[in-house]
Amino acid sequence: PVAEVPVPAGPEVATGTEEAGAAVVRMRQAANLRLAHPRRFRAAQLKGIRRLVEEESGAICAALAEDLGKPATEAMLTEVQPTRAEVDHALLYLTDWMEPESAKVPLTFRPASAKIEARPLGTVLIIAPWNYPFMLLMAPLVAAVAAGNTVVLKPSEKAPATSELIGRLIPQYLDPRAVAVVQGGAGEVQALLAERFDHIFYTGGERVGRIVYEAAAKQLTPVTLELGGKSPCVVADGRNWSAIARRIAFGKFTNAGQTCVAPDYVLAVGEESQRQLEKHLPQAIQEFYGTDPQQSPDYARLVNTEHLERTVALLEDALTGGTGGEGRAPARLVHGGRADVADRFLEPTVVADVSPDSALMAEEIFGPVLPIIRVDTFEEAVEFITARPHPLAAYLFTDKHRYHRAFEERVTAGGMAFDVALLQVGLTTLPFGGVGPSGMGAYHGRAGFETFSHLRSSLTKTDQVDTLKMIYPPYTWAKRQA
Numbered sequence: 001p002v003a004e005v006p007v008p009a010g011p012e013v014a015t016g017t018e019e020a021g022a023a024v025v026r027m028r029q030a031a032n033l034r035l036a037h038p039r040r041f042r043a044a045q046l047k048g049i050r051r052l053v054e055e056e057s058g059a060i061c062a063a064l065a066e067d068l069g070k071p072a073t074e075a076m077l078t079e080v081q082p083t084r085a086e087v088d089h090a091l092l093y094l095t096d097w098m099e100p101e102s103a104k105v106p107l108t109f110r111p112a113s114a115k116i117e118a119r120p121l122g123t124v125l126i127i128a129p130w131n132y133p134f135m136l137l138m139a140p141l142v143a144a145v146a147a148g149n150t151v152v153l154k155p156s157e158k159a160p161a162t163s164e165l166i167g168r169l170i171p172q173y174l175d176p177r178a179v180a181v182v183q184g185g186a187g188e189v190q191a192l193l194a195e196r197f198d199h200i201f202y203t204g205g206e207r208v209g210r211i212v213y214e215a216a217a218k219q220l221t222p223v224t225l226e227l228g229g230k231s232p233c234v235v236a237d238g239r240n241w242s243a244i245a246r247r248i249a250f251g252k253f254t255n256a257g258q259t260c261v262a263p264d265y266v267l268a269v270g271e272e273s274q275r276q277l278e279k280h281l282p283q284a285i286q287e288f289y290g291t292d293p294q295q296s297p298d299y300a301r302l303v304n305t306e307h308l309e310r311t312v313a314l315l316e317d318a319l320t321g322g323t324g325g326e327g328r329a330p331a332r333l334v335h336g337g338r339a340d341v342a343d344r345f346l347e348p349t350v351v352a353d354v355s356p357d358s359a360l361m362a363e364e365i366f367g368p369v370l371p372i373i374r375v376d377t378f379e380e381a382v383e384f385i386t387a388r389p390h391p392l393a394a395y396l397f398t399d400k401h402r403y404h405r406a407f408e409e410r411v412t413a414g415g416m417a418f419d420v421a422l423l424q425v426g427l428t429t430l431p432f433g434g435v436g437p438s439g440m441g442a443y444h445g446r447a448g449f450e451t452f453s454h455l456r457s458s459l460t461k462t463d464q465v466d467t468l469k470m471i472y473p474p475y476t477w478a479k480r481q482a
């Protein structure tokens, strides 16, 4: 029985580089003893996660409010419920996913049987960022335990309240012999990366993504990299402009723009799109957050003053045309722009006439500033996107079927959504991941289970009758004719 697997106990939450290394050793021992393999053990861990989400949603929302000023409803909608959906889906399909799939055997190989079986990888590392600090740690955890692995979790130190809560709850709801939490920052991650894992799952920015990828390469450890980038949103044409504006504003200003799949910028095709967006986006913002968003209970804060100051600097640079004498035309403020550093507040902001050469258009904004760039044709919008690194998401608003098809055909992006933003990541039936510089690998639902599994092939062929004589040497004339 699983309860008797002799795995040494360690500290419930590891801190510091030494304890981080020791946590990995413990998780490896448990994996070697196949502690997390049995279906019942996996189901028990999944049920543990479900109970954690059900019973602790109040504490989770409170922590997210502390770290990011996340409104409780938004926290439920974007962190708690998606985790719950992943865990429910995994519990529903676990037996099915674990079932070996038999493969066809051609006549020349018979009699024989062949199968493909999802096997646990062993011990995996999950590194999460600060922007959805609960969900981006827990959703991969669901997939990793469903696949029968032991897991080392590294929450983001930049969301300290949520990380502390996760460190406290995980040992309460999951078996500490199979899931370890390591707290800390770059130093602890470096210590973890020096250990050997069977898979590393990293969500976060590109810079650390490279560090993780390089460290993994040294040990030939496979990785999933969930990165970011500038996700474009093309508005080609439309009729229901208030709905279009609401959908874009929701995509952009949820979590104050700190969402990896948020529309980073809008490409407005033609004068009509530009005019309608400039009219309706401010209205949508006001509908959502009132005339003073700082007073709204429904608007989040930036994660820290550093990140706020960086976002404000990008905005100011665009509005002034750059301070370095680049001679760019200044952008035009359409809405918002007010910041309060002490409150980590930046108003939902829309800017137009943004130069594609500005810093605002060079790096992922990751804050509540939405640039609108005017293009004359749909063709030009597609060329704008394809000339840049492949984004994590690409959005198109149009009523024209041929634009829809051309966008699907010509744009490369991790995922797409048409006439809506953000929602595509909420489906457990859709794999979620980037392509090229926006990441590699995918998860959610079955894709997550497979990411954390090895799809092992095996062939069984009886030796009671030796049907292989025909292929053994010597290759006589008769065999050559066969």
Ligand code: NAD
Pocket (backbone or CB within 6 Å): 127, 128, 129, 130, 131, 132, 136, 154, 155, 156, 157, 158, 184, 185, 186, 187, 189, 190, 203, 204, 205, 206, 208, 211, 225, 226, 227, 228, 229, 259, 260, 364, 366, 392, 434, 439
């Ligand atoms: P972050 O600063 O929290 O870093 C992520 C993780 O890397 C943390 O656990 C941190 O401890 C670790 N880390 C930081 N510096 C390190 C170093 N020098 N060496 C080793 N490890 C280190 O988060 P972030 O990178 O600021 O996250 C924001 C980025 O994440 C954005 O670019 C966003 O687009 C991307 N993102 C992607 C997804 C996705 O699912 N694809 C989701 C959310 C965020």
